[in-house]
Amino acid sequence: MKPRIAAFIPAHNEEKSIRDCLAGLGDQSLPSGVELDVFVIADNCTDRTKDVAELAGMEFGLNVEVIVTKNNKQRKVGALNSAWKGIYGDILDLYHTELTEYQMMYQQSVKAILGMDADSRLAPGALAYLWDGLMSGRNIGGVMAKYTMRMPKKKSLLSKDDTHYEEKIASGEYGGPLARWWTHQQKQDMASWLLDLQYHGGSTYVLGGQATLFRPEALQDIVDENKLDGPWQNESDVEDMLLTWQLQKSGWKTLISPHARCFVDAMRNYHSYREQRNKWKSGTVNLLTSKDLKVKTRHTGRLWRSQAKMFIDLIVRVLFVTLLALSLATDQYTWNWIWLTPVVLASLLNMILALKTPMHRPIDVILATLLISPEIYLWVNLITFIQVWLEKLSANKKDGWASQYAAESGKTRSKLTQGVLLFILFVTASTFACIHFRDTLTSPTTQAAIKPYLMSGWIVLTYLTILESLIMLYQIWTLRGQHKA
Secondary structure (H helix, E strand, O other): OOOEEEEEEEEOOOOOOHHHHHHHHHOOOOOOOOEEEEEEEEEOOOOOHHHHHHHHHHHOOOEEEEEEEOOOOOHHHHHHHHHHHHHHOOOOOOOOOOOOHHHHHHHHHEEEEEEEOOOEEEOOOHHHHHHHHHOOOOOEEEEEEEEEEOOOEEHHHOOOOOOOHHHHHHHOOEEOHHHHHHHHHHHHHHHHHHHHHHHOOOEOOOOOOOEEEEOHHHHHHHHHHOOOOOOOOOOOOOHHHHHHHHHHHOOOEEEEEEEEEEEEOOOOOHHHHHHHHHHHHHHHHHHHHOOOOOOOOOOHHHHHHHHHHHHHHHHHHHHHHHHHHHHHHOOOOOOOHHHHHHHHHHHHHHHHHHHHOOOOOHHHHHHHHOOHHHHHHHHHHHHHHHHHHHHHHHOOOOOHHHHHHHHHOOOOOOOHHHHHHHHHHHHHHHHHHHHHOHHHHOOHHHHHHHHHHHHHHHHHHHHHHHHHHHHHHHHHHHOOOOOOO
16 A cells, blocks of 8 residues: 555535635645545534535545544544544544454555645645655654745725625635735734744744644654543643644654745634634643643743743833823923834834745835834734733633634624723823823922832833843844745
C-alpha cells in the first residue's frame, strides 16, 4: 500500500465553505508516490455539509470520506478524535475488535496527518512544502503553514440589482470598508507574529488548526503518555496550543514552514473579533497558569513577556491620558520634543510591518504609518486583555467556543455603540467640569497640591516609555531580515 497523507477536516455547518477548502486540496501537487485521503467530519450538522463535501470530492478528483457525528459534546476536539479513532481504533470501546489486515496496512501507510479547518484553503504547492518540512528531520512532530487572512472583495462592486446580492453578502465573500479594515489588521498582526517566529528559528508554540501537517507517531505519543483516547483534548479553549506544548514536552519539534501558505477567513467585525480573541487569550492564560495540566513549553518565557508587554502598553496609555488631562486642567503642562521619539519609532515599526504584510494596500500602509489603525487595534486588544485577566481572577469561566460561534452567527451583539457613547459623555462632562472650575483648578494652592503627583507620574511614564522604545528598536532590528510573512 502506498504511503499516504490523511487530511482531517472538522466541519460544523460549513456548506458554504467546504467546497472551497476541498478545491484547495485538489490544487495540490502531491509528493512522488504519496496519496491523499480526505476525511471530512460533518459534526452535528443541520445543513448540507455532507452532500456538498461528497459532490466537491468527485468534482476535484479527491478520495473523500465523510464521517457524520451526532451528539458530539466536544465540538472540534471530538470531531478530530473521531477521525483519528477511525484509523487507529477506539480504546474506550467496550468490545475489543481486532483490526483487519487491511486496516493494519492502511494504518501503517499513513505517514502524515493534515489537520485543517473547513474555512481554510491551501495555496498551490503548500502540501508539498509541508511534507518536505515534516520529512526533513526524524524529530519533527508537526509543521504549520503560514496563515494569511483573505481580504473580502469590495462590497461596492456588487450591484444591488443582482438577484444573488443578499446571498453573496451573507457568504462573506464581499465586505464593506470596516470589514476590509478589520481583515487587514488581523493579517498584519499575523504577519508580525510569523516574522518574529522565523527570526527566532521557526519554532512555534502553537501549531494552528487551520493547516498543520503532523507526524502520526508524535500524535500517538501524546495519546500514550497522557492516557487519552485521541490526541486532541477538550480541557482548553486552545486545543491546538495544548497539543503543541505536549508535543514539545515529548521531545518533538514544532515548526512553521517558510514557504507553505494557507488562506484563512478573518473576523469581519468588532464583536466576532473580540469573542475570538477572548477565547484565544483566555485559553493561553489558562495554560500558563494551570496546575492541573502540568505542561509547559520552551516558549513559556516569551508568552509571559507578551503578557507583561500588554500590561505595560495599558499602563503607559492610561497613565499618559491621566497625566495629560491633569496637567492641562491645572495649567501645568510643558511640551518636550523628546516625547516624539516613541511616536516616530512606533510609526516606523508599523510602516515596516504593513509593507511586509502579504497583499497589503496603500491605504493600509498610510494608516499604519500615521498610527491610526495600530492604536485602535491595540486598544481593542487591551480591552480583551483586561477582560481575560478579570475573568481569570474572578474564576468566572465561560464557554469560549460557544461565545465565538454565537458572535459569528449573529446571535449576540456587541456593546460597542453604548461604550463609545458613554466615553463621549464622560469626556464631555469632564471637559465641562474643567472649564467651569478652571479658576479653582489653576489656583496656586491646587497646583502645589497636584504637582508632586504629576512629577512622580511623569517620571514613571518616562521610564516605561524608554523601555517600550527599546522594545520597538529591537522589533525593528528583527525585521531587517529577508523573512516573509
